[in-house]
Amino acid sequence: MQTLAPHAPARFQPVGVASDQGAAAADQRRPSAQLISIILATYNERENICEVIQGIFEHLGASVEVIVVDDDSPDQTWRQAEQLGDARVKIIRRVSTRGLASAFNRGIIESRGDVVGWMDADSTMPVELLPKMIAQLSQFDVAIGSRYADGGSDNRHWARVLASRCINGFAGFVLGYGIRDYDSGFVVLRRSVFDKVSIIPTGYGAYFMEFLYTCRRKGLSVVEVPYAFTDRTKGVSKSAPSVIRFLWTGMGYVTRILIARLRRID
Secondary structure: OOOOOOOOOOOEOOOOOOOOOHHHHHHHHOOOOOOEEEEEEEOOOOOOHHHHHHHHHHHHOOOEEEEEEEOOOOOOHHHHHHOOOOOOEEEEEOOOOOOHHHHHHHHHHHOOOOEEEEEOOOOOOOHHHHHHHHHHHHOOOEEEEEOOOOOOEEOOOHHHHHHHHHHHHHHHHHHOOOOOOOOOOOEEEEHHHHHOOOOOOOOOOHHHHHHHHHHHHOOOOEEEEEOEEOOOOOOOOOOOOOHHHHHHHHHHHHHHHHHHHHOOOO
16 A cells, blocks of 8 residues: 655545446445445434435445444434334434534544545535545555545535635644545544554544544555535534634634644654
8 A cells, every 4th residue: 555655745536426236336346344434423314314314325335334323302303314214223312412523523532434424414525426436545545535536526605605615724724644635524544543543532523634644644644535525405504503602613723723833743
């Protein structure tokens, strides 16, 4: 496997979206003993959760577990997942704990896979891309779905795209390593990555920037796999419920980017 130099830009390969035969091809590429764990952190996603889970199974085949970490959704998202009645779905209903980063961290702790990944449960991230991302792990330690790598796109409202571009541009300037979508939140990786790097389980999306930056500083290789990001068609976004919350979240990103850059990495 080719590993990136510690200060080189993340290597990018223009790999496309999986075809309809993606799941079968993925099964042929990976050893039969390899289990894949995909983590979904949820809050009020009853309209999307079953479709996302079924899509994961469709595109990744039998050797996969889905871990749903639900923050006691008022719409009972956890119950919708439960009603699928599939032994490959593990549901963790958190009653007194909240937060995106901590939910993914809990899912990682509970996961058993040789490959571990996580993504949003709102159908904005294409499950059909997962086989292509996983295939990249034959050469890289971490593969992220990227809106801003060549071939990707962000098709949300222009104001949200502008804000995201600004945050990612700032992260790229301060943190370096050539990563274009620092707050992607759509990732698969080798389990061995956790021997060197762990999630800081606080906050919303900035945890992912810190995670990628630490991966690169510790010499792990990262590849960006482009995809077209579209806004949700069902449910309500939790990332920008109001202008004030949106600005507050943005300031939080800036602060954590600066802290990550200054933090000592052992």
